[in-house]
Structures are given as C-alpha cells and as structure tokens.
Amino acid sequence: MQHNPELSIGSPNRVTVMQGQVYVGSGAPEILTTVLGSCIACCLYDPIARVGGMNHFLLAEPSAGSGTVADQNYGIFLMELLINQMMTRGGVKSRMKAHIYGGGNMHAGMTRIGDANARFALNFLAEEGIPVVRQDIGGESARRVDFDPVLGRTRCRHVEKVAVPAPKPIAQSVSGGDLELF
Amino acid sequence: MSDTIRVLTVDDSASMRALLRSALSSRGYQVSQAEDGVAALEWLADNGSHIDVIVTDINMPRMDGFGLIEALRGQSRFRDCPILVLSTESSDEKKARARSAGATGWIVKPFDADKLDTALRRVTH
Numbered sequence: 001m002q003h004n005p006e007l008s009i010g011s012p013n014r015v016t017v018m019q020g021q022v023y024v025g026s027g028a029p030e031i032l033t034t035v036l037g038s039c040i041a042c043c044l045y046d047p048i049a050r051v052g053g054m055n056h057f058l059l060a061e062p063s064a065g066s067g068t069v070a071d072q073n074y075g076i077f078l079m080e081l082l083i084n085q086m087m088t089r090g091g092v093k094s095r096m097k098a099h100i101y102g103g104g105n106m107h108a109g110m111t112r113i114g115d116a117n118a119r120f121a122l123n124f125l126a127e128e129g130i131p132v133v134r135q136d137i138g139g140e141s142a143r144r145v146d147f148d149p150v151l152g153r154t155r156c157r158h159v160e161k162v163a164v165p166a167p168k169p170i171a172q173s174v175s176g177g178d179l180e181l182f
Numbered sequence: 183m184s185d186t187i188r189v190l191t192v193d194d195s196a197s198m199r200a201l202l203r204s205a206l207s208s209r210g211y212q213v214s215q216a217e218d219g220v221a222a223l224e225w226l227a228d229n230g231s232h233i234d235v236i237v238t239d240i241n242m243p244r245m246d247g248f249g250l251i252e253a254l255r256g257q258s259r260f261r262d263c264p265i266l267v268l269s270t271e272s273s274d275e276k277k278a279r280a281r282s283a284g285a286t287g288w289i290v291k292p293f294d295a296d297k298l299d300t301a302l303r304r305v306t307h
Binding site: 072073074076077079080081083084087088092093094123124127128129177178179180181182 | 196200243289290291293294297298301
C-alpha cells in the first residue's frame with residue numbers, strides 16, 4: 001500500500017496522486033493531478049492556512065449496497081490521513097472545505113461501484129462537518145482533476161475512458177491493526 | 183472486573199467513532215466515547231471507575247492523545263489502566279513519545295476489528 005506519491009512526480013511542480021495515495025501541498029507552487037474512473041478524489045482546502053491536499057481511493061465493491069465495515073474502515077483511514085497531514089501543515093479541520101470528483105460508473109450493467117464510492121465520500125464529509133463546495137461525481141465519464149493546494153482551485157475535465165488506469169479495489173488487501181506492546 | 187469489558191474510545195472523527203462503536207459493541211464490549219482529550223478527561227472525572235481500557239487517537243484538537251495519556255498517568259487511579267493508541271501515525275518518533283507518556287501499546291489504522299478485539303482482551307486480562 002502506497003501513501004507517498006512523490007515517486008510519481010512527473011515534473012518539478014506537477015504531482016500525480018495515484019490510487020491509494022494521499023498528498024498535501026508543500027507550500028511551494030504545485031499542481032496535484034489525477035485521472036479518475038470509478039475512483040474518488042477528495043480535495044481538502046483550508047483557506048486561512050492556505051494548505052490543501054488530495055487523496056484518491058476506490059473502496060471494494062459493496063456486498064449489500066452501502067459498503068462493508070472493511071470498506072468504510074479503509075475509506076475513513078484515507079480521509080483521516082489527508083486531514084491529519086493537513087493539520088500537520090497548519091490546517092484546521094473546522095475550516096476545511098471539500099471538493100470531490102469521480103465515482104463514475106464506467107461499465108454499463110455492472111454494479112454501480114462509482115455511486116457507492118461517491119456516497120461514502122459524501123457521508124463521511126457530512127459526518128465530519130466538512131462542507132462540500134464543489135462536486136462532479138457519478139455519471140459514466142472519466143475525469144482528470146487538477147488541484148492547486150495553495151490557492152484551493154480545482155479544474156475537472158471529462159476525458160476518454162481509455163485514459164483511466166485500471167482501478168484496483170484494495171480495501172480487502174489492507175491488513176493493519178497489529179498490536180505493538182510497549 | 184466484570185466479564186463485559188468497558189472501553190472508552192477517544193477520536194475526533196465522528197465516522198471513526200461510529201465504526202469503533204459498531205465493531206466493539208457487536209463483540210460484546212460496553213463502549214463509551216469522547217471526541218478529544220479534553221472531553222475524555224471530563225468523562226473520566228465522572229465515570230473513571232467504570233472503565234477497563236482506553237483506546238485513543240493521537241491527532242485531535244484541544245488535547246491530543248499524548249496530552250491525554252500524560253494527564254491520565256498523572257492520576258493515581260489511571261496509573262495502571264491500559265491505554266492503547268489507535269492512529270494513522272506509525273513513525274518510530276511518535277511511538278517513542280507515546281511510550282514515554284505511558285501508553286500500553288500502539289495499533290496502526292486501518293484497524294482490523296478482530297485484531298483489535300484480541301488486543302483489548304490481551305491488555306485487560
């Protein structure tokens with residue numbers, strides 16, 4: 001499981017955030033970018049601290065319509081990782097605003113996994129009291145998202161499905177929780 | 183101690199609190215919850231004799247997990263109460279700080295509910 005996308009930097013000021021990763025801007029001019037099919041990217045921004053970050057995730061296919069505990073656990077983990085890293089850079093949770101993108105249902109006739117992922121993200125943000133100021137979710141399109149973490153600006157374009165990397169639901173492969181006794 | 187393990191979970195994420203309550207209640211725990219270190223101390227001031235183990239996050243507003251552990255270890259009645267950290271953090275530096283503050287152990291999120299159950303039973307028996 002990767003959470004550090006710095007290895008996938010395409011140019012000095014463009015950072016590609018791949019599935020399973022979280023990245024918070026360093027304060028230098030950067031553009032965080034990602035391409036989404038069924039996956040969700042959540043961009044959080046604190047306008048006072050001028051700090052922003054993005055995650056990119058796909059929860060495993062839900063078994064009963066609303067996601068399993070394992071799904072939610074992994075999704076909450078990636079959201080919490082983003083929030084905590086922003087707090088480390090001076091962000092304050094109560095000031096954060098969210099943009100969410102993706103959650104496309106890419107294959108007609110299959111489970112609407114994109115909808116389930118979008119629903120998870122909206123529910124999480126509502127429970128945490130983080131307002132969603134912009135969203136472009138659902139439908140059958142792929143999307144490319146660019147996010148400026150200093151200015152909090154996003155650009156979301158619908159793109160050809162062929163541009164989307166093959167998604168890999170990974171919630172069930174995550175194995176954490178071992179006790180380390182002191 | 184009664185057969186039912188009484189656990190206080192401390193986490194600022196409402197989603198995580200709901201997940202922990204669901205996972206632990208379904209395994210027979212009596213679950214109480216607080217949203218940060220300050221709220222936990224307030225709750226424990228009134229209910230501290232009714233708790234067997236504390237599970238706390240680290241990154242929280244008002245009072246973080248380190249501050250909570252230090253405050254509890256400064257009170258004689260919580261000197262021996264097991265306190266587990268449950269955090270997205272996994273650095274040796276943070277673990278060392280928790281150990282120094284008096285934490286019993288550390289679990290990295292995302293947690294596995296069965297492993298958490300095993301860990302809680304291990305530190306309370």
